Amino acid sequence: MDRMNRFFGDNLTCFRGGRFVFAGLSFAVEEGGALVLRGPNGSGKSSLLRMMAGLLPPSAGALAWDDGRIDEEPEAHHERFHYVGHADAVKPVLTVAENVEFWARLRTPEPDTRAALEAFGIDRLADVPGRFLSAGQKRRVNLARVLAAPVRLWLLDEPATALDADAVRAVEAAIAAHRARGGMVVASTHQALGLDGGDVLDLADFQGEDLDID
Amino acid sequence: MTNFVTILRRDLRLSFRQGMDSLMVVMFFVIAVVLFPFGVGPEPNILARIAAGVIWVAALLASMLSLERLFQTDYEDGSLEILVLQPVSLEVVVAAKVTAHWLTTGLPLIAAAPLLAVLLNMDAGGFAILILALALGTPSLSLIGAIGAALILGARRGGVLLSLMVLPLYIPVLIFGVSAVDAALGGFAARPHLLILSGLLLATVALCPWVGAAALRQAMRS
Numbered sequence: 001m002d003r004m005n006r007f008f009g010d011n012l013t014c015f016r017g018g019r020f021v022f023a024g025l026s027f028a029v030e031e032g033g034a035l036v037l038r039g040p041n042g043s044g045k046s047s048l049l050r051m052m053a054g055l056l057p058p059s060a061g062a063l064a065w066d067d068g069r070i071d072e073e074p075e076a077h078h079e080r081f082h083y084v085g086h087a088d089a090v091k092p093v094l095t096v097a098e099n100v101e102f103w104a105r106l107r108t109p110e111p112d113t114r115a116a117l118e119a120f121g122i123d124r125l126a127d128v129p130g131r132f133l134s135a136g137q138k139r140r141v142n143l144a145r146v147l148a149a150p151v152r153l154w155l156l157d158e159p160a161t162a163l164d165a166d167a168v169r170a171v172e173a174a175i176a177a178h179r180a181r182g183g184m185v186v187a188s189t190h191q192a193l194g195l196d197g198g199d200v201l202d203l204a205d206f207q208g209e210d211l212d213i214d
Numbered sequence: 215m216t217n218f219v220t221i222l223r224r225d226l227r228l229s230f231r232q233g234m235d236s237l238m239v240v241m242f243f244v245i246a247v248v249l250f251p252f253g254v255g256p257e258p259n260i261l262a263r264i265a266a267g268v269i270w271v272a273a274l275l276a277s278m279l280s281l282e283r284l285f286q287t288d289y290e291d292g293s294l295e296i297l298v299l300q301p302v303s304l305e306v307v308v309a310a311k312v313t314a315h316w317l318t319t320g321l322p323l324i325a326a327a328p329l330l331a332v333l334l335n336m337d338a339g340g341f342a343i344l345i346l347a348l349a350l351g352t353p354s355l356s357l358i359g360a361i362g363a364a365l366i367l368g369a370r371r372g373g374v375l376l377s378l379m380v381l382p383l384y385i386p387v388l389i390f391g392v393s394a395v396d397a398a399l400g401g402f403a404a405r406p407h408l409l410i411l412s413g414l415l416l417a418t419v420a421l422c423p424w425v426g427a428a429a430l431r432q433a434m435r436s
Contacts, residue, residue, distance in 0.1 A: 005430075041237070053299055054299070055295065055298070055299070055434055056435060056436065057435070074226075075301050075302075075303065078299050078300060078301040079301035081299075083296065083299050085292060085295060085296075086292070087291055087292020087295065088291070088292060089291055089292040089293040089295070089296050091228060091291070091293070093227075093228055093231035094224075094227065094228065095229075095233055098227075102220065102224050103300075104219045106217055106220060106300045106301070106302055107300065107301065109216070137266065145296075202236075
């Protein structure tokens, strides 16, 4: 089988809450590539990422991986990516290590939780329950989940929120290493984050106000 | 299957560390049943006559009490969104979470039931059938309830809505659960009633994870 690993969307439209959030948007990411989503608040960065994850069906257009549409084989698509959204999904009564390990175990039988925690400098918190973590630490736990089970595509929605400078550097290093291995990243962010050389998609260019469709 | 066990273990762990949930369900069950002698008077014959029905109705309400949180906490902290995006079929996720719900609420109810039967002066001949009927019926309650719990995600005042949706669906389980005990107490065969309860359980096992998963997918889209 030809495994060229190309993730792309064609002519995507997002219609939510009675208005077109964006329309006629196309993108493509290839092996080792990165796509940076920019645009003002409400321009549909999160909606586009949710579409890429298959959480939100596009109002028009299609998303595909190589030649297969993602909505036709959702589980095969889920295997390929990690999605980091706004909520950190850290359980207050589970320890940091248990939180990360649970998610990783759903993908690999023997996850390397330790290394993932070390990468984000939270290995010393491994036995601390989630309820004692700060917002930035919770975000680190959520990002460690991504490292603990390697996949090809990372979908990151404002990954640097609540992170300090050290953690942002850790994210940069992780993204660079992921891309060096041929991984792909799509991120909405206002920082560099090791996404240099990646394509920039400005969602302000696809605003649908002037579209006249009823 | 490994994913089923992984999710089941995580939910059991969450439930044990939070602790209070199971305890509150059992306490509610006990208090609801204990209210009846105060309401209808301490007449042993009357209490014995209504014992099976009272215990079953209280068990229905107690089991429903904890249903609201079945998916709600995961929904609020973003875990559900990530669970939906794992390469695990959502039906397995629902089945695992329902199993954990039954183990942490249904099982304690069954354990407390004989004690309450004694309290209501039920004839000892009905105890075994009562336990058996509860063991067959309460998993159905958790399974049916999972559909309601998935449908109320994102709704305000979800708990009330949940009871309005789920309680009518509990009626078949209630009817055959009570009639099994009544049959045993009246000297008739309880087997047919238990077989119907088993049939209901098989039907809910076959249907509810799929319906619940569909409801979750819908909830994630909004």
